[in-house]
Amino acid sequence: MGVPLRASGLLAVALLVCGCGATGEPVRRADPSPPAPSASSSTGYVTEGMVGFYSAEPFKVDIKGVERTPKLTVLRMEIMTTAARNTKGDFGYGSVPSDFARFRLFDPVGRKVYFTLRAKSGDEAFGTRHTMKGSGFPEDFVPGVRYPVEVYFPLLPAEVKAVSVVPDLPLGPMTGIPVADVAREPVAKQRGASGEVFQWPVVLPEGDVWSAVSDVNELIETPKKTTLQEGAKETIGLRTDVLFAFDEATLSA
Numbered sequence: 001m002g003v004p005l006r007a008s009g010l011l012a013v014a015l016l017v018c019g020c021g022a023t024g025e026p027v028r029r030a031d032p033s034p035p036a037p038s039a040s041s042s043t044g045y046v047t048e049g050m051v052g053f054y055s056a057e058p059f060k061v062d063i064k065g066v067e068r069t070p071k072l073t074v075l076r077m078e079i080m081t082t083a084a085r086n087t088k089g090d091f092g093y094g095s096v097p098s099d100f101a102r103f104r105l106f107d108p109v110g111r112k113v114y115f116t117l118r119a120k121s122g123d124e125a126f127g128t129r130h131t132m133k134g135s136g137f138p139e140d141f142v143p144g145v146r147y148p149v150e151v152y153f154p155l156l157p158a159e160v161k162a163v164s165v166v167p168d169l170p171l172g173p174m175t176g177i178p179v180a181d182v183a184r185e186p187v188a189k190q191r192g193a194s195g196e197v198f199q200w201p202v203v204l205p206e207g208d209v210w211s212a213v214s215d216v217n218e219l220i221e222t223p224k225k226t227t228l229q230e231g232a233k234e235t236i237g238l239r240t241d242v243l244f245a246f247d248e249a250t251l252s253a
Helices: none
Strands: 046-051 057-068 073-081 104-107 112-115 147-153 162-165 174-181 192-194 197-199 213-215 217-221 225-230 233-238
Touching: 057 162, 147 197
Parallel strands: 057 174
Antiparallel strands: 046 057, 057 073, 073 147, 104 112, 104 162, 112 213, 162 174, 192 197, 217 225, 225 233
């Protein structure tokens, strides 16, 4: 099944990263004033928007890179809330998601959309899970804390040199992100904090994995014709007033 997409421009926004006093576990910031910038660097692939199922909250997503390993593709990000209070952040599917399944990769040259690798038993994507320790329920994002996030996709073909990140969320797409070839495969991670950065658990793909790649359908309408691109198939429809002379049943020259 094809996925219709509209072309979008690159959102190149300077990332302002924030400091916090998190040690061991994220803590609620008592002072709602903006924290001081940190030394963390941004790639320039940054987008901001409102995320949430029951109530939308502001978030910032900084793309750190797209890596092609021998077995799969890794999208690495850093996500933080820009709200002044703890926020849920529904980045997955389902009623109480703790994963980041709603991120997608788009290959504009090969005209393909790649979806996150997920467990076939549910909608959960493999990769980072923002779960509370000992409960499995989603854990809030804390203001001022930066959260490294990684999600996995089917292996990109060797000829794919750059992709767009197109979230299934009210967040702007980020285009022209280079694909880096790396020899190392991702590793599982445990929760833990280091200064203003908090690491949630990372779950690697295993067992029965759901994997999907879809062709992109494109519909272009002009005053003279309609062009429908479905994968490698292209259908062109000409308007009747172009084919026939005005108020006549004979073909126009």
